Amino acid sequence: MATATATHEEHHDHGPAKGLMRWVTTTNHKDIGTLYLLFALLMFMIGGAMAMVIRLELFQPGLQFVDPGFFNQMTTVHALVMIFGGVMPAFVGLANWMLPIMIGGPDMALPRMNNWSFWILPFAFAMLLSTFFMDGGAPAGGWTIYPPLVLQGGNGFPFMIFAIHMMGISSVMGAINVIVTILNMRAPGMTLMKMPLFVWTWFITAYLLIAVMPVLAGAVTMLLTDRFFDTSFFNAAGGGDPVLFQHIFWFFGHPEVYILILPAFGIVSAIIPTFARKPLFGYSSMVYATSSIAFLSFIVWAHHMFTVGLPLEGELFFMYATMLIAVPTGVKVFNWISTMWKGSMTFETPMLFSIGFVIMFTIGGFSGLMLAIAPADFQYHDTYFVVAHFHYVLVTGAVYSIMAAAYYWLPKWTGNMYNETMGKWHFWLSTISVNVLFFPQHFLGLAGMPRRIPDYSVQFAEFNMWSSLGGFAFGLSQVFFCYIVYKTIQGGEKATDQVWEGADGLEWELSSPPPYHSFTTPPKIK
Amino acid sequence: MSTDNTYYVPHSAKWPIVGSIGMTLLLGGFAGQLNGSSMADNIMLVGLLVTIYMLFGWFGDVIEESESGAYNKAEDASFRIGMVWFIFSEVMFFAAFFGALYYIRVFSVPWLGGADSGAATHEFLWNSYEAIWPTNGPEAIGGEYQKMSAWGLPSINTLILLTSGVTVTVAHWGLVANKRKQLIWALAATVALGFIFVVLQAVEYGHGYHDLNLTMGSGVYGSTFYMLTGFHGFHVTVGAIMLAVVLVRSIKGHFTAEHHFAFEAAAWYWHFVDVVWLGLFIFVYWL
Amino acid sequence: MDKLKQFFARSSILAGISGVAHAEYGLNLPVGVTETSQAVYGLHMQILWVCIIIACVVFGAMIWSMVFHRKSQGAVAEQFHESMAAELVWTVVPFIILIVMAVPATKVLVDMHDVSEPDMSIKVTGYQWKWRYEYINEDIDFFSSLDAASNEARQVGSDIDPATVEHYLLNVDRPLVIPVGKKIRFLLTASDVIHSWWVPDFGWKKDAIPGFINEAWVKVDKPGVYRGQCAELCGRDHGFMPIVVEVKSTEDYAAWVQSQKSSAELTNSAVVETLPPQELKQQGKKVYQANCAACHQQKGEGVPGVFPAITASAVVTGEISKHIDLVMNGKPGTAMAAFKGQLSDLELAAVITYQRNSLGNKVGDAVQPTEIAALR
Ligand code: HEA
Ligand code: HEA
Numbered sequence A: 001m002a003t004a005t006a007t008h009e010e011h012h013d014h015g016p017a018k019g020l021m022r023w024v025t026t027t028n029h030k031d032i033g034t035l036y037l038l039f040a041l042l043m044f045m046i047g048g049a050m051a052m053v054i055r056l057e058l059f060q061p062g063l064q065f066v067d068p069g070f071f072n073q074m075t076t077v078h079a080l081v082m083i084f085g086g087v088m089p090a091f092v093g094l095a096n097w098m099l100p101i102m103i104g105g106p107d108m109a110l111p112r113m114n115n116w117s118f119w120i121l122p123f124a125f126a127m128l129l130s131t132f133f134m135d136g137g138a139p140a141g142g143w144t145i146y147p148p149l150v151l152q153g154g155n156g157f158p159f160m161i162f163a164i165h166m167m168g169i170s171s172v173m174g175a176i177n178v179i180v181t182i183l184n185m186r187a188p189g190m191t192l193m194k195m196p197l198f199v200w201t202w203f204i205t206a207y208l209l210i211a212v213m214p215v216l217a218g219a220v221t222m223l224l225t226d227r228f229f230d231t232s233f234f235n236a237a238g239g240g241d242p243v244l245f246q247h248i249f250w251f252f253g254h255p256e257v258y259i260l261i262l263p264a265f266g267i268v269s270a271i272i273p274t275f276a277r278k279p280l281f282g283y284s285s286m287v288y289a290t291s292s293i294a295f296l297s298f299i300v301w302a303h304h305m306f307t308v309g310l311p312l313e314g315e316l317f318f319m320y321a322t323m324l325i326a327v328p329t330g331v332k333v334f335n336w337i338s339t340m341w342k343g344s345m346t347f348e349t350p351m352l353f354s355i356g357f358v359i360m361f362t363i364g365g366f367s368g369l370m371l372a373i374a375p376a377d378f379q380y381h382d383t384y385f386v387v388a389h390f391h392y393v394l395v396t397g398a399v400y401s402i403m404a405a406a407y408y409w410l411p412k413w414t415g416n417m418y419n420e421t422m423g424k425w426h427f428w429l430s431t432i433s434v435n436v437l438f439f440p441q442h443f444l445g446l447a448g449m450p451r452r453i454p455d456y457s458v459q460f461a462e463f464n465m466w467s468s469l470g471g472f473a474f475g476l477s478q479v480f481f482c483y484i485v486y487k488t489i490q491g492g493e494k495a496t497d498q499v500w501e502g503a504d505g506l507e508w509e510l511s512s513p514p515p516y517h518s519f520t521t522p523p524k525i526k
Numbered sequence B: 001m002s003t004d005n006t007y008y009v010p011h012s013a014k015w016p017i018v019g020s021i022g023m024t025l026l027l028g029g030f031a032g033q034l035n036g037s038s039m040a041d042n043i044m045l046v047g048l049l050v051t052i053y054m055l056f057g058w059f060g061d062v063i064e065e066s067e068s069g070a071y072n073k074a075e076d077a078s079f080r081i082g083m084v085w086f087i088f089s090e091v092m093f094f095a096a097f098f099g100a101l102y103y104i105r106v107f108s109v110p111w112l113g114g115a116d117s118g119a120a121t122h123e124f125l126w127n128s129y130e131a132i133w134p135t136n137g138p139e140a141i142g143g144e145y146q147k148m149s150a151w152g153l154p155s156i157n158t159l160i161l162l163t164s165g166v167t168v169t170v171a172h173w174g175l176v177a178n179k180r181k182q183l184i185w186a187l188a189a190t191v192a193l194g195f196i197f198v199v200l201q202a203v204e205y206g207h208g209y210h211d212l213n214l215t216m217g218s219g220v221y222g223s224t225f226y227m228l229t230g231f232h233g234f235h236v237t238v239g240a241i242m243l244a245v246v247l248v249r250s251i252k253g254h255f256t257a258e259h260h261f262a263f264e265a266a267a268w269y270w271h272f273v274d275v276v277w278l279g280l281f282i283f284v285y286w287l
Numbered sequence C: 001m002d003k004l005k006q007f008f009a010r011s012s013i014l015a016g017i018s019g020v021a022h023a024e025y026g027l028n029l030p031v032g033v034t035e036t037s038q039a040v041y042g043l044h045m046q047i048l049w050v051c052i053i054i055a056c057v058v059f060g061a062m063i064w065s066m067v068f069h070r071k072s073q074g075a076v077a078e079q080f081h082e083s084m085a086a087e088l089v090w091t092v093v094p095f096i097i098l099i100v101m102a103v104p105a106t107k108v109l110v111d112m113h114d115v116s117e118p119d120m121s122i123k124v125t126g127y128q129w130k131w132r133y134e135y136i137n138e139d140i141d142f143f144s145s146l147d148a149a150s151n152e153a154r155q156v157g158s159d160i161d162p163a164t165v166e167h168y169l170l171n172v173d174r175p176l177v178i179p180v181g182k183k184i185r186f187l188l189t190a191s192d193v194i195h196s197w198w199v200p201d202f203g204w205k206k207d208a209i210p211g212f213i214n215e216a217w218v219k220v221d222k223p224g225v226y227r228g229q230c231a232e233l234c235g236r237d238h239g240f241m242p243i244v245v246e247v248k249s250t251e252d253y254a255a256w257v258q259s260q261k262s263s264a265e266l267t268n269s270a271v272v273e274t275l276p277p278q279e280l281k282q283q284g285k286k287v288y289q290a291n292c293a294a295c296h297q298q299k300g301e302g303v304p305g306v307f308p309a310i311t312a313s314a315v316v317t318g319e320i321s322k323h324i325d326l327v328m329n330g331k332p333g334t335a336m337a338a339f340k341g342q343l344s345d346l347e348l349a350a351v352i353t354y355q356r357n358s359l360g361n362k363v364g365d366a367v368q369p370t371e372i373a374a375l376r
C-alpha cells in the first residue's frame, strides 16, 4: 500500500521519465497526444505515398508501372491507412492534447487505457501493412471490403480482418476515454454549455465511434466466418445476401464519415473566432446542429447503395434523409460566416486553412447533395465524381482542419512559433495543387470514368494528367509541411502564452509549452 | 491512505504494451493458423499466455491501488461511466448480428423465395426454393438438418440465467447491508449458474453437431444460430470469470458497502448478458 | 531509364489527344438517348444550378467580409453572437429548397422502377471479367468480353500506344444488340462477385449481384452504338470488362436475330468427331488465352496466393477425371468458376488438353469433346 501512496505523491513533482520507455509506458495525455500526432503524420505519408502510386499509374492511359492487382491493393490500403491511420488518430491526438486542458482537467480520465488505445495502433498497422509481403498481397477489394470479392483474397485476408478488429478496439477505448473525460473531469463551473465546441464535437464523435465501430467488428467477423468457417451470411445459395454486408458496413460507414468531419467542425469553430476577434456566432445552434448531424447519420447509410436494387420505398427514404443533412450542416457554415461578418480579421496560417476548409468542404458538401439525389446517383455512383466528392470533404475538409489545428496549437505545444511565411507558402501551394488534383475528377466522373480502375480510355487522358500533376505537387507540399513542423519543434521565435491576439480559452492561460501536468488544481471558470 | 482530492494518474504503465504484444501474437497467430501455417499454433499460444499475464498484472495493479485507497469518488465515477459505455459498445456489437438475422429473415430469404422484389430472382435462379424459416438456403448448404428446439435445454438455460440475475442482486443486497455471508453465497451461486449455463450450451452444441446435423455450415440458419449463441456464450464465460474474480475478492474481504465498483461492473455486465439471452431465446430459438 | 523517357515522351503527346477528347466526351453528364437519361440529366442540371447559386451567395458573403472586415482595413470587431431570426431563416430556406428538389427526383425514381410490360427481356450475367447476354424466349446466348486489340495494348509493358487503338478499353468482341424504341427489361445477376452494368447514355447503372436478380429497363430512341463499363470493383481486371450495346432499327434487329439463329444451329449441328491431340491443343490455346489467362496468366504461372499456377499443378498433372471435374464444375467459394456453362464441349476438351500438354506440362493424354458431352 505504501508504494502506491508514494507514487501518488511523486507524480506532482516529477516530469517525464527519460528514454524510450517514457514513450512506451507514458500515461500523460500530452505525451500520448504527441505519439498519436506523430503516428498520424507517418501514416499520412505512407497513405500519401500509395496515392502517389495511384496517380502515377493514372498519369496517362495504358499500364506503365503496376499490375492491375497491385493497383487495387494500393487503392484499398491507401484508403484504410488514411482513414484509420491518418485522420482518426490525428483527431484523437488533438483530443488527447487539448480536451483535458480545455475543460480544466488534470489528464484524461483513464490514463492507462489511454496508453493502450495508442499502443494498439502501431501493431495493427504493422499487421495490415505486412500483408503486402504475403502470398496474394494486400487486400484488394476496396476499403469497403465487399464480399464475395474480398473473400477471394490471399493469405493477407485474415490479417486484414484482425487488423481492423484491433483498430476498432483502439477506437472504442479512445472514445470511451473521451466521453468519460468530458463527463467527469470538467473543472467546477465548466458546464456542458460552456465547453468549447471542439470538446462538444468530440463528445458526439466519441458517441458515434462507440456506436458504430463494434458494428464494423461484427461485419468483418462475419466475413471471416464466411471464408473460414463455412457460414453463409453473404451467400445466396445458403439463404444469405451479399448486400447484407453492405447494409452493415454502411451502417458503420456513414457515421464513420461524420466521425471524420465533426472534430474538424470543432477545430474550425475554435480558430475562426480567434482570427475574427469576435465570439463564435450561434454557439448553441452549433451544438444542436452537431447533434442532429449525428442523429441523421444513422439513418442515411443506404445512399451508398442506391444501385444495389433496393425497393423503391427504401430508396426514397434514404434519399430524403440524406438530403436533410444539408440543413444542419448549412447551419454550421452560415454560423462560421456570421462569425467572420463584421469581425476584425487577420489571416495567419491557421485562419487560411480554416477558410480554405469552409469553402472547399462546402464544395464537397454540394457534390454530396448531388449524390444524394437517387436517380442522379445512378449515373454518379462509382465514378470519379464520387472520388472528387469525398476527397473534397476528406482532404480539404478533415485534413485541412488537422493542418489548421497543427499551426494553431503548435506554438502552444512546442513553445516556438512556426515560420509564418513558410506556413503561408504551404497553404497556397496546397490549396492550388489540391484543386488541380481533385476538381478535374468531377469532370472525369461525369464524363463516365469509373473509379478503382488502373487504366482508362483515352478521352479521359487530359484531366487525369492534370489530376496527377496536381497530386504530385500536393504531395510535395506536404513534405514541406513536415519540414515546417520539424523546424518548429527544433526551435524558433518563442511563443507567448496567449500566442494569438484574439484567442480565448483555458489552453491560452497556460504557459507555452504547458507544464507536464496542467491543471492539477482546477482553474476558476468565469 | 491518500485522502487528498487530486485525481489519480498512474505515472507509467507497462501493461498496455504487454497487452498489445499479446493481442498481436494471439490474433496474428490465429490468422496464420487460418492460412494453414504450421508455426501459427505456437504463436497463438504464446500470445494467449502473454495476454493472460497482462490481464493478471493490469487488474492486479488496479485492485492494489483500489485497496490502498488511491481511488476516490472521481475515479469511481470514471470507472462507472466507462463501464456503461463499454457495455453500450457490446450492445452494438450484438446489434450487428441481430441485424443480420433480421435482414436474413425479413428480406433475403423471402426474396429468394420470390416475395416482393424477389420475383425475378425466384423465377430465374431458384425456381424450386421455398422460403420457410429455418432454412439452409436454396442450395441446401450443409445438407439436411433439424431445427434446435426452444423447449429443451434452451428453456432450462433461460431459467438458469434468469435465476442468476436474481442471485447476483441478492449478493448486492448482502454487500450493501454488510452481510458478508449472503454476499459470498449468493455470488458463488451466480458463478456456478453461469458455468452450468456454459456447460449446458456446450452439450447443446454437441447435440446440434452430432444428432441434428446442425452446423455453422447449415446455411443461414446454422450461421446465425451459432454466431449469435456462440458470441453470447463467450460473453457469459467472460462475465462468469469476472464474477469469479469478484467472488475471490469478496472472500478476501475486499469491497465496502459504499465502494465496490468491480462488483457492480461485473453485475451490470451480467445483466447485459442476461438481456441478450432473452433476445436470443425469442428470436433465435422460439420464433 | 528508357521506360521513363518514353513515359515523358508520351505525356507530351497527350496534349495532342486532348483536342479529340473534347469532341467526343464533354465535361458534363451525357444527355443520353433515353427518356430516363434525359430526365436524369435534367435533375442533375437542376441540382447543379441550385448548388451554384447557393455557393455564390455563401462564398460571396464570405469574400465580402474577408475584404471589408479585415483588421488591416481598420475593421473593429463587433461582438454580436446570436440571432434567432437569422438562424430560423437559414434553417427553413434550405429546407424548402430541398423539398423543391425532392419532388422531381421522386417522380423520376418512381418511373425508373417501373419495369412492367416490357417488350422483351434480356438476362445479363457478370463474370470475372466478361458479360453474358441471354435473350429470354429466344435462342440467343453469348459472352461479351474486351476486344483483342485493347487487350493486347493494355498489358503492362505492351508498348502499344493506347491512342492508336480504336475505342481503347471500350470495345468488345461481341456487342449486345437490341432494337430501337422497344421497352427492354434487363435481368441483372452475376456468377461470382458483384459487378455493375452501366451505359451512361441510358441514364442508369445497376449492380449485378450473385444469387439475386435486379431489374431495370431501357427504351432507346436512337439507333447507334453505346459504350459503358463495369462499375463495381470486381477484382483484378475490373477495369477491363466494357459494355457495348448496338441499338438497331427494327428491321436490322430482326435480321440480326435471324443470323444469330442460323449460326447457333451451325455450331450445334457441327458433328464433333474425334480430333487429334495436336488440333485440340491448338484450339485450346485460344480458349485458354481468352478464358483462363486473366487469372492463371499467359504462361500458366498464376499469381501466388491468389490464382494457382497451371504449370506443374497437381490437379493438371494428376488424374484427368479430377481435372475435367474441376474445370467443368469449378470450385465453389473461390474465383474458379464452373466453366461447363460457359464453354462448349469442344472448347472444354481443347483447353483441358492444352493445359495438360503445354504451359510447361507434359502429361501426354487428351480428352475428347464426346467424353465431355457424356459428363454433362
Ligand atoms: C468527411 C467525410 C464526408 C462528409 C462530411 C460527407 C458528407 C456528405 N456526403 Fe459523402 N462520402 C464520403 C465522405 C463524406 N461525405 C465518402 C468517403 C464517400 C465514399 C465512400 C466510398 O464509396 O468509398 C461518400 C459518398 C457519398 C455518397 C454515395 C455516393 C455513391 O457512392 O454513389 C453520397 C450519396 O448520397 C454522399 C452524400 C453526402 C452528403 C449529402 C453529405 C452532407 O453531409 C453534406 C452536407 C453539406 C452541404 C450540403 C454543404 C453546406 C450546406 C449549405 C451551404 C447549406 C445550404 C445548402 C443546400 C440546401 C443545398 N456521400
Ligand atoms: C482521409 C482520407 C484520404 C486522404 C487524405 C486521401 C488523399 C489522397 N487521395 Fe485518396 N482515397 C480515400 C481517402 C483519402 N485519400 C478513400 C476512402 C478512397 C477510396 C478507396 C476505395 O475506392 O476503396 C480514396 C481513393 C483515391 C483515389 C481513387 C483510386 C481508385 O478509385 O482507383 C485516388 C486517385 O486519384 C486518390 C488520390 C488521393 C491523393 C492524390 C491524395 C493526396 O491528398 C495525398 C497527399 C498526401 C497527404 C494528403 C498526406 C499529407 C497530410 C498531412 C501531412 C497532414 C498533417 C498531419 C498531421 C499534423 C498529423 N484517392
Ligand code: CUA
Residues within 6 Å of the ligand: C126, C127, C129, C194, C195, C196, C230, C231, C232, C233, C234, C235, C237, C238, C239, C241
Ligand atoms: Cu465487373 Cu467490375
Ligand SMILES: [Cu+2]
Residues within 6 Å of the ligand: A253, A254, A257, A301, A303, A304
Ligand atoms: Cu454516406
